[in-house]
Amino acid sequence: MKKLLLSGVAFVAFGGTAWASCPSVTVADMQGIGSGAFPQQFDLAEFEASGGCSMTFAENPSIGDLNGMIRGNGNLPALAERLPAEPLVVVPYDAIGQYGGVLDALSNATESGTSDFLSVRHVNLFRYSDDLQTLVPNVAKSWEWNDDFTQLTVHLRKGHKWSDGAPFTSADVVFWYDNLMMDSNVIAEPKDYALAGGKPMKVEAIDETTVRFSLEAPKPGLTETFSFTYVQPYQPKHFFEKFHPALNADANANAQALGYENGYELIKAYYGNSDWMDTPSPMLTAGDKLADLPAATMPTLESHILVKESTEGRHYVANPYFFQVDTAGNQLPYISEMDETYVPDEEVRLLKLINGEVDYKSQGVNLTSAPVLLENQEKGNYTVEVQPSIAAPTIAFNVTAEDLDRRAVFNDVTFRQAMSVAIDRGQLNEVVAFGLGTPLQYIGFSPRPDYIDESWTWHEAEYDPERAKTLLDQAGVVDKDGDGMRELPSGAPLVLDWQFSTQEVPAQLAELVAQNWTDVGVKTTIKEVTSDEYRSAQSANTLDVLMWAKGQPAGSILGDGEIWVPPFDGYFDVRTGMLWAEYISSNGENGVEPPAWVGDLKSHLDTYQSSAPGSDASIAAAQKMVEIMAGQTLFIGTINAPSPVYHSNNLNNVPTFKTSSYEFYRTYPYRPAQWWLSE
Template identity: 50%
Template sequence: MTRSLRLALCSSASLLLMSAAASAACPTATVADMQGLSPEYPQQFELAEFEQAANCEMDFSENPQIAALNDKIFGNDELPALAERLPEEPLVVAPYDTVGQYGGVLTGISKGTESGTSDLLSVRHVNLVRYADDLKTVVPNVAKSWDWNDDFTALTVTLRKGHKWSDGEPFTAEDVAFWYNDLILNQDVYEKTPDRWLFSGKPATVEAVDDVTVKFTFPVPMPGILNRFAVDYGQAFQPKHFLARFMPKYNENADALAQEHGFENAAAALNFYYGGSDWKDVPTPLLKDGDKARDFGRAVTPTLESHIVVEENAEGRKLVANPYFHMVDTAGNQLPYINEIDETYIGDKEVQNLKIMNGDVVWKQQALFLEDFPLLKENEGKGNYTIKFAPSLGETVFYAFNQTHKDPVLREIFMNPDFNKAMSLALDRDEINEIVYLGQGVPSQVFPAEPRTVSFISEDMIKADTAYDPDTARELLGSVGLTDSDRDGTLERPDGKPLVIRLVYSTQGTPAKIPELVRDYLGAVGVRVDLKEVTSDEYRAAANNNDLDVMTWKNDGIAAPAISQDQTSMVPPFGDYFSPGNGFAWAAWKTSGGSEGIEPPEDIKKLWPLADQFLQQQIGSEESNRIGREISQIYRDHYIKIGLIGDVVGPYVYRNDLQNVKDLTAKSYDYYWAYPYRPQQWWLQQ
């Protein structure tokens, strides 16, 4: 009996008893009780693998409210039977504790669209692969399997036969090739191809071999690219059937079609839906112009994620379950269990905590700091939630004095290693640890790699210049020509002006108390600091325009899986748009071939070829460690970033009606927050 026929029989009322009996023959394995089954990959099976191991034929069931949820997805047709919605090869997921119940709304908080949103993004996220919750094993997700050639220059990925987009259209290898060839490499979409999708400065070749087979060919070895697909927000697929309508290459009437619906041309329509970004939380068409989106017959771009946006305004967004989602549990129930996600934008931290304490928030981990823990712990019972700690990765806050500052006087000061050493010695990290981190961390410098995930950063490097020594700091500042001639407590710059640093910060990137402490520490050695708190959007805009005196954020994107496939943390500006680092004018010099920006020191120039070499090695190999050590030493010698407290734990909160929640192995953007923990199998106790 074919799978399609079995599914069709399941939907027949006359065979409900037969269906139930067949379903009972398959064990409802959970992680708590795998019932003797041992999958190839942790906690999940391919359908054929599960049926063979359990000696059964799986029957499938759907959310009884899925038709009503589908009605909220503007532009979706009436739902076909489940047999026509699931892939022929669904991914079978073993729930952590229990087979769940359908229903409920997962409520969460972000600071604003594109601000603090990756927490909830990770709940609905999918990519070709993901990390299992051991944070060591890459496992299938959208992809069914993959295969490398001998030198890691060709990756062949096999997709799931019969997989569909959220609007019911087929998802095929063409959607992967379209994403890279027609969007990433399209100069009408990206004036300059994003560096992260070039390899030693050259593009890959992405070819749809057949409906379920896509081949990536790289100009250099890229053994870490699977890690990118496992942890990255950028999804390696876009719906060709939907977006290609706006491209004259595929539709000779593209401009006319766009103009018919109020766009200037096809490119404007494409930008309206795609936005020139793989980042999934750019404002959706519903927020840009909901009436225009609905007039075009599709409110948002179709997705493969577990939930799809159906409403968005200035206050937040609402999502409903994807009726074509590709996962089922071991009882044959299509996932996700949770019907809806309700994301509210709240910029004020006190209001955020109040919402949590009132029991209004089902899940929260991003932008939740140890300084919040005592208050939230005290109100745990009142709000009917649980607050826990998890080891954090990429959470060490840094200070990066702008070494390519637009002001040449400040630039010269900030490039001086002795000035930076003085700034590091002026910081009382033990006090920061006690006040902000409840004594849970250790003083630590930061690097372009997370020390706990690599072996090439020594303890001596981590501890360098972390002792509190304000007297030596003052001596160093004097040695670089900074004096207080009028004895008003503020040092003067070489041009006679007072040395005043404006510290702009966002509480998404740093606990709010740290900038206040840093202001006082630096003021005590003669460097006056003026504070200004802004939103994360405002902070990022200023930093990426090279308008800040000093950058401060969490040093994320640096765990081994991240650095094995992306050199962003290793070369100027030592971060991405969302976590800006240092040396923006150095980066501009490199990008422009020397016609713009500021020429960097010679050993900073070495970082680009070193980073290329690093990516071509298997992470953890002897050669990888040698190169990584050299990069880290250059980084440290130039004080690219000054770290505060490392090895901290981070709090996260979930309401007690949320089930199948596993203790987090790590709280980390570097593994994309909740993505390794399979939120599609979470359920809400009614």
């Protein structure tokens, strides 16, 4: 191979044929290059064919120093040996970026308010494009379904490597499923997205770059799950197999030699005991044992890897083996380092944003903060855009409360309807959302598909305090002692001690709703707690009133129906019916038997998930799901309001988000590996 220079343009000659260097195209200026098979990205061969060019690669000049910060990594081979044979070519939005810089981020705590920052470095097999409609390849090179959605075949990129340089292959996908997800010693109970028709899938490595998911029931939403969630359906087998009892007879001994009780305990030190990605790493939990562990953190495919962790925050450096390049051949990410600081106090977080100490933030920035943020944009050198949200603050009562008198009342749909119509959503909209929101009832689907009758979005949501009082009387919740406040049917006091977190919901909303309920005779006191305190108490079944933002698009429900079965969401969200869930998971041996409508809801969910999207069966099942969920008023909707997205003006290639929602995994559709920092 030899280089030629013709009229100032570099060409590369292969076997006598001259090929121009590839054009540095951007979304803003495609320079005549046609669209690829998927928006804003190409596979390497596809891009070279479109441009009639041959790509040469370049790397971050600091990548060697950054790699030196990753404990356990050896010296770096040449870039060509670190990239896949066919890397993903990402088209930057506005400009080819510059390497370097530290992105400063804020979170509440180790596992609180972290998902917007986690989504900056996140990757998955697939991704939603920024139109929030088109699924595109990411870690995977391609995929195909069989005709009835019972077999998904995924093709990986040849030569793809983990952040420590070890090969990433189909064996890592099989390991994730068989030895982590389906091993009850690691994750106690399989997640809904990991099952099809309630039964495990068969995950097979056909060859090193081909993996096949075989399902006992159709599940077209499986690709959705591997596109919009934080769940990564692969983990580094080479890193864990020495300590996994199912894979190594000496696993427990190997772990005990490092000070762990057994192999599973060591695995959970890295992977946690769930599928959530921001559990504390051994850097925070291992103490003196850290020096003996294989590495400070497990290898990743993400754009950045964790290298430091304390109770005050985390620090990340660029993954030297990241699989993406820009159209000029520069290995991504552009940003060299990321720094995450924990600030549990909302007012302190807001002050840091106003002062321009943060480069990007969207989670936990409530709309009530927008005026002061907007007022200080120029001074703080940042931009705030108020964008639509998918989820809305949603309230529930604990239908399996330990107090049997309260449990009986909370299980009465008449009581729940009374508490819903007692809420002045118009006032909530004006005070909390500055009139920019939409009052609504919770129906499960968000946004509402056209095939769901619009009337459900206002079911039992019209403000009517007199009707609320009548319904409370019917539920037996009456004022027995004449003090103006209602008691339980037994005569015991009914005071709702409402604990809430402002991570997802502004305090003003809780204050107004509490006053609405007190006004109809149900005395309600409120107390702000941290998100960790709220989640812990909710999981322990000790709360009466529960609240968090809730909502899910129709497409994602195809793959994950967690919000439709007890306890009706995951650990990080609003849940109710904890003892119903325990009854179901124990096959009736423990917990409390749920009412019949819960089983009906699950049956319709199964039909919805196994039917072709848009088919008559799918639509009919969705309509029944909404009829039950909204009809039971198990969760009470409030208002759907937009929320702020904040970024420094030094952060480049940041597009306008279509939504700032967790439900499309926040930042992930907007390709943050091509963000870059200027001075």
